[in-house]
Amino acid sequence: MVKKTGQPAYLQIADDLRKQVHGGSLAPGSLLPSTAQLAEQYDASLSVVKMAVGILRNEGLLIGQQGKGVFVQDQEPSESEQxxxxxxxxxxxxxxxxxxxxxxxxxxxxxxxxxxxxx
Missing domain, CATH: 1.20.5 (Single alpha-helices involved in coiled-coils or other helix-helix interfaces)
Structure with a gap:
């Protein structure tokens, strides 16, 4: 659930998903819930969820596969990639x-x- 903290909703969602990835509740290789499911879970719009997922994709934590969904990256990007x-x-x-x-x-x-x- 997105809170009214002054921090944009997409950043709150990205932070929560990031914690789940680092905490292991979203394991490497696992499929992320659909955008619609995440929007319902966080009580946010589809565009807000897409922005949050986009941030994590840019960070290399998530990877999208056309027609299959968005997955947790199997491994951290190497230092040379960061x-x-x-x-x-x-x-x-x-x-x-x-x-x-x-x-x-x-x-x-x-x-x-x-x-x-x-x-």
């Missing part, structure tokens, strides 16, 4: 710096080519 948020932030910053550097270099090359063609 990138902590700070690694992602630093990677984006490095990419931005590299793009800016390449843009500046391209501008210099274009300027040099323009000067040569003017001669």
């Amino acid at each position: 990138l902590p948020a700070m690694d992602l932030v630093s990677e984006v910053m490095e990419l931005r710096t590299a793009v800016q550097d390449l843009s500046e270099r391209l501008a210099r090359v274009e300027s040099t080519l323009s000067e040569r063609s003017d001669r």
Whole structure:
């Protein structure tokens, strides 16, 4: 049941399902109840339940199989598949710096080519 705590319902549902997965009541490989069943269980809309399940799929705890349902992932993603948020932030910053550097270099090359063609 979703409570009026100020926390969005989809996060409450995701937290509860996550606890069930980590606690073992939703075992690896087990089929998650249908979206309709979860919506009834949590007294929430289908879209709220879908958002909660989507969060857990993005975290790698659940995996969907077309036409079969959503299952608890058999194993935790390996460390190489998980990138902590700070690694992602630093990677984006490095990419931005590299793009800016390449843009500046391209501008210099274009300027040099323009000067040569003017001669």
